[in-house]
Amino acid sequence: MRIDLPLAVASFVLALSGPVFAGPGEDLAAAQKCSKCHTAKTTKKGPSWASVAEKYAGKADASDKLFVYLKTGGKMSDDDDHKKVEATDADIKALVAVVLASR
Numbered sequence: 001m002r003i004d005l006p007l008a009v010a011s012f013v014l015a016l017s018g019p020v021f022a023g024p025g026e027d028l029a030a031a032q033k034c035s036k037c038h039t040a041k042t043t044k045k046g047p048s049w050a051s052v053a054e055k056y057a058g059k060a061d062a063s064d065k066l067f068v069y070l071k072t073g074g075k076m077s078d079d080d081d082h083k084k085v086e087a088t089d090a091d092i093k094a095l096v097a098v099v100l101a102s103r
């Protein structure tokens with residue numbers, strides 16, 4: 001499913017305006033159906049956001065790594081490709097921030 005342009009632009013502007021708005025990352029997670037396989041706290045098909053945040057806790061390159069993973073649809077441990085996120089870089093960063101803040 002594609003995000004319509006006004007929404008993408010609006011969330012881009014929100015993402016630029018800083019962490020006061022927690023919205024764009026969460027909206028994107030919903031729009032991209034991440035919740036089919038992930039929830040904040042429980043393991044579904046994929047790991048919970050909390051366990052991902054735990055795994056990357058204290059790693060300086062965590063957000064860069066996850067950004068690339070989601071942008072390019074990185075390899076999973078069973079060698080399948082993870083879902084690629086079709087969104088602006090700023091939106092993907094906002095999404096990564098939501099995941100990493102879920103601890």
Ligand code: HEC
Pocket residue numbers: 029032033034035036037038045046047052055066069070075076077078082083084085095099
């Ligand atoms: C079809 C199921 C599925 C969907 C949809 C999905 N994921 Fe995942 N995701 C997985 C699985 C399975 C893993 C575990 C990968 C592995 O085994 O290495 C994973 C892993 C991850 C990780 C951890 C990567 C790491 O390096 O540990 C993040 C972050 C993540 N997903 C974010 C997302 C986001 C954000 C979305 C929505 C855009 C999403 N996923 C949609 C199944 C899914």
